[in-house]
Amino acid sequence: MNDKLGALYRQLFSEAGNQENALKMLAGLDEPLKRELATLLIAKLEDEDRFIRVSAVLALERLGPITEEVIPALARTFPDPHHTVAKLAIRAMEGMGHAVIEYLIAALQYREGGVAESAAQALRHFDTPQAVKALSDYRRRSAQ
Numbered sequence: 047m048n049d050k051l052g053a054l055y056r057q058l059f060s061e062a063g064n065q066e067n068a069l070k071m072l073a074g075l076d077e078p079l080k081r082e083l084a085t086l087l088i089a090k091l092e093d094e095d096r097f098i099r100v101s102a103v104l105a106l107e108r109l110g111p112i113t114e115e116v117i118p119a120l121a122r123t124f125p126d127p128h129h130t131v132a133k134l135a136i137r138a139m140e141g142m143g144h145a146v147i148e149y150l151i152a153a154l155q156y157r158e159g160g161v162a163e164s165a166a167q168a169l170r171h172f173d174t175p176q177a178v179k180a181l182s183d184y185r186r187r188s189a190q
Contacts, residue, residue: 051079055086058105059098072108084112088119096128103131107138117142121149129159136164140171147172151180 054075057068075083083105090102103123111117120135136153139146146168153165166184169177 048079051075051083055083058087058101059090065101065104069104069108072105077112080109080112084109084116088115091119091123096126096131099123099126099128099131100134103134103138107134107141111142111145117146117149121152124153124156124161129161132156132159132161133164136161136168140168144172144174147174147177151176154180154184 087102123135124132126132150165150169154162169181
């Protein structure tokens with residue numbers, strides 16, 4: 047990890063309130079550094095500290111699907127006991143294109159903490175037969 051990336055990484059997970067500034071700095075990284083950072087952030091999604099997991103999700107949202115591991119890694123947060131992590135991951139996935147649809151559909155099974163409702167809201171942005179059917183089925187089940 048080079049010095050610039052190391053400093054940014056530490057800032058993302060600092061307690062000093064520098065996260066927002068660090069998140070803004072992500073845009074200025076070149077592609078190889080973004081990929082390296084994404085790999086480091088994915089590992090942080092399994093940290094014991096929920097605030098670390100939240101910071102990792104927020105940073106991955108800014109990076110987008112820079113590697114093929116980002117979307118599945120965000121989806122693995124859906125059963126997180128701190129539902130905010132899962133809901134932020136769903137929000138992050140909304141802007142990552144049609145590749146997230148199957149993962150959002152899978153999130154509809156997580157009824158606790160509003161995770162399924164967040165997934166349903168995200169699916170509304172995708173006008174595909176698969177998303178429309180999943181939303182319709184979810185609404186029907188929810189009404190029962």
